[in-house]
Amino acid sequence: MAQILINNVHKVFKTPGKDVVALQDINLEIKAGQFVCLLGPSGCGKSTLLNAVAGFALPSSGVITVDGKPITAPGPERGMVFQEYALFPWMTVAQNIAFGLEIQKKDPAEIDLTVNQLLELLHLTDFRDRFPKDLSGGMRQRVAIARVLALDSPIMLMDEPFGALDALTRRNLQDELLRIWNKLGKTIIFVTHSIEESIYLADRIVVMTYRPGTVKRDQPVTMPRPRDPSSAEFNELKRELGRLVMEEQQRHANDEMKLAAVD
Amino acid sequence: MQKLKDFAHGALVPVLLLLLWEAGSRLGLFSEVLLPSPTAVAIKWWAYLLPGQPQEAGQSYLAWLFSGELPHDAYSSLFRVITGFLIGAGLALPFGLLMGASPRIYDLFNPLMQILRPIPPIAYIPLAILWFGLGNPPSFFLIAIGAFFPVLMNTIAGVRQVDGIFLRAARNLGASQWTMFTRVILPAATPYILAGVRIGIGTAFIVVIVSEMIAVNDGLGFRILEAREFMWSDKIIAGMITIGLLGLAIDTGVSRLNNHLLRWHRGLEH
């Protein structure tokens, strides 16, 4: 389990013409074992923040630490699940899951054991020797999750992992994820622009503003799980967050109108 | 049944052409010296294929069966293609991987490659003889050059098109530079590399025939040139058909290998 501290983080993208302030003054303390959702309209900097925690693109200023250690590069202690799955198509399901362990030069027998357990955990046993091209989107995302779980990393970063899935598969995987999180107790940062998804999953929802990306609302969610999306409490929160996101969405739309006018 | 139908469909035009040709020959429309009849070619081909001498004591049956001129020539040509190709592709692959992965190495070598690439391997013949004399070495050299560039260019392109998401995923899993190269970049580039291999083998096969016309005294290329000196046009055509069949066999083999190696690949065309 690991605690993540995000301290005064700024991120500026220098583009020809003008600079884009993607993140401004982000301060978050994420407790070990917490399930946090980053919520906001497109372009508000959710991926940028997640990539900074993953170590792919470091902040322009400010620091992010995990258990006190500053992040400088990507690493297996912060496993990432990408929206576009990013499975290696030339590896079978089992090989994809085993890859991270092979990199760590684990004993082959141990790798085998772990892979089998994960295949079991994610209901993939029958698909172990398939290639990703022969799997549905939901299946692929299960493999991607298993691949990260194999690392046994205390932190899991997920960038709209269920964004491309149909509603039923999505709910199914959300439940799986909660089950695994419960069982393995990881710290999860989960990016989404679905308000319902964030309320269904998170202990805490961080709503972000559009350009510059700042924290608009830091909302704890205390409803007991499993949560009922049709309950009054759920819907009240959904309306409230919906209003916040809509404001930012509106600013995004205005921005695009302005850009179009300039063009 | 469908397969049989397809086959009959595909065979229609060649068979018709053969029949016309045969009829033309029988009617005396074509000169026997310039264009012998298909039957004459087939008979010659058969003679070319069969062992020249009776089986010797101590010689195994198989060795005897393949002791004819044609098997020997086909083997010689194939040996040259494979050796030359392995040299050319063996140099092109690591070099292409480096050039594809490192912009600095690419910038350093690309101008030279762009100058050398358009020179057809055939144009190296005088140099090849000067440098390597007669025998197999000049053939190896020419074939290696023919195979080098297609494999090189495709390997570079293959490495450059590797989707960044794979690199990010691998870095996230903690892959070292070396692991990244061998387990991610190389396999991600294989569809391109194998396409280059296929083109490279095709070029190697063209070059072997030409190279055999200059510096050696066996092989399919040598044989058809030799046959011309005796005005054996039936043997020339028999040799050409053998070249065609061997080329087809190689290409089929490579394509099978491709399909096996790329069984994970989505955009499989064959």
Ligand SMILES: Nc1ncnc2c1ncn2[C@@H]1O[C@H](COP(=O)(O)OP(=O)(O)OP(=O)(O)O)[C@@H](O)[C@H]1O
């Ligand atoms: N490499 C880059 N160069 C320039 N600008 C960038 C770059 N990456 C992101 N941006 C800009 O930074 C802002 C934040 O982008 P980011 O991808 O983090 O948004 P997001 O919240 O993840 O959006 P989405 O929901 O569409 O994924 C956007 O306005 C985007 O245009």
Ligand SMILES: [Mg+2]
């Ligand atoms: Mg994003």
